[in-house]
Amino acid sequence: RIDRLNKTVTIGLVGKYTKFEDCYASLTRALEHASYHSNRHLQLKYFDSELLSMDPKTGNMAEYHKTWSDFCKVDGIIVPGGFGKRGLEGKIAACKWARENNKPFLGICLGLQAAVIEYGRSVLGLKDADTEEEQPPGQTLEHPVVVYMPEHNPGNMGGTMRLGKHETHFKPEHKSKLKLLYGNKDKIEERHRHRYEVNKKYVPDYEKHGFLFTGVDEKEVRMEIAELRDHPYYVAVQFHPEYLSRPLRPSPPFLGLILAAAGKLDAYIEKECRQVTETDDDDSGKIEF
Numbered sequence: 001r002i003d004r005l006n007k008t009v010t011i012g013l014v015g016k017y018t019k020f021e022d023c024y025a026s027l028t029r030a031l032e033h034a035s036y037h038s039n040r041h042l043q044l045k046y047f048d049s050e051l052l053s054m055d056p057k058t059g060n061m062a063e064y065h066k067t068w069s070d071f072c073k074v075d076g077i078i079v080p081g082g083f084g085k086r087g088l089e090g091k092i093a094a095c096k097w098a099r100e101n102n103k104p105f106l107g108i109c110l111g112l113q114a115a116v117i118e119y120g121r122s123v124l125g126l127k128d129a130d131t132e133e134e135q136p137p138g139q140t141l142e143h144p145v146v147v148y149m150p151e152h153n154p155g156n157m158g159g160t161m162r163l164g165k166h167e168t169h170f171k172p173e174h175k176s177k178l179k180l181l182y183g184n185k186d187k188i189e190e191r192h193r194h195r196y197e198v199n200k201k202y203v204p205d206y207e208k209h210g211f212l213f214t215g216v217d218e219k220e221v222r223m224e225i226a227e228l229r230d231h232p233y234y235v236a237v238q239f240h241p242e243y244l245s246r247p248l249r250p251s252p253p254f255l256g257l258i259l260a261a262a263g264k265l266d267a268y269i270e271k272e273c274r275q276v277t278e279t280d281d282d283d284s285g286k287i288e289f
């Protein structure tokens, strides 16, 4: 059946590693699971985030424009996890483009943090919104919208990470497409791997402006899921849903991205997230099963 898929969905993956295929293996598989489930053939395009943000004085602007011209054509965007500040501005630029152009978007871990920084700078007017990750020693940020998690720092590098499965609870006061994609459950469990998190102090301001934190940890102090209210699919998660994706049970955040990129998400949600069949396709007559 997979071999016969005749429609393609193109996803742009924004990362900073040159050997993309190796670094993002579980992510690629999760996107494939979601694509098969959506009756789409996946075309994954890799974009080096450092080519999406450049200093016009020193950068290769021809390469910059070429990268953007290809990037503009994708159906959906994924900004995956990562570490460090190198390449972060390009990821932030990708978040901005997806948000302003109604492109289906999924941010994972650092991808969520980039989306938070972008919204802070562009919409909340926090010009210097940034993450505390890799700031020069002694530097204090004016608007640290992403901060270090002190309780996960018992003193050595290996122990500083928040790892493993943790619960996420959907907030009842918010509408959440992701909650519906997870089968309308009140809480879910996903795997984590991070040292930094959204600064809770800024949450009310974000939510007032339509950037909703629809999922939180069990103590309601840690922001786990963000969704833009007025966007077809702009979802960012602090956890790593790719690890629990399976061929016959695609991970919901990925499924949402692919369905939205294929223009089928709303119909799928209307049908209470029942499996996509060939008859759900606009011109399904062309597909043989």
Ligand SMILES: NC(=O)CC[C@H](N)C(=O)O
Binding pocket: 080, 081, 082, 083, 084, 108, 109, 110, 111, 133, 193, 194, 195, 196, 197
């Ligand atoms: N896995 C990730 O994407 C980690 C994001 C970020 N570097 C952090 O440590 O919080």
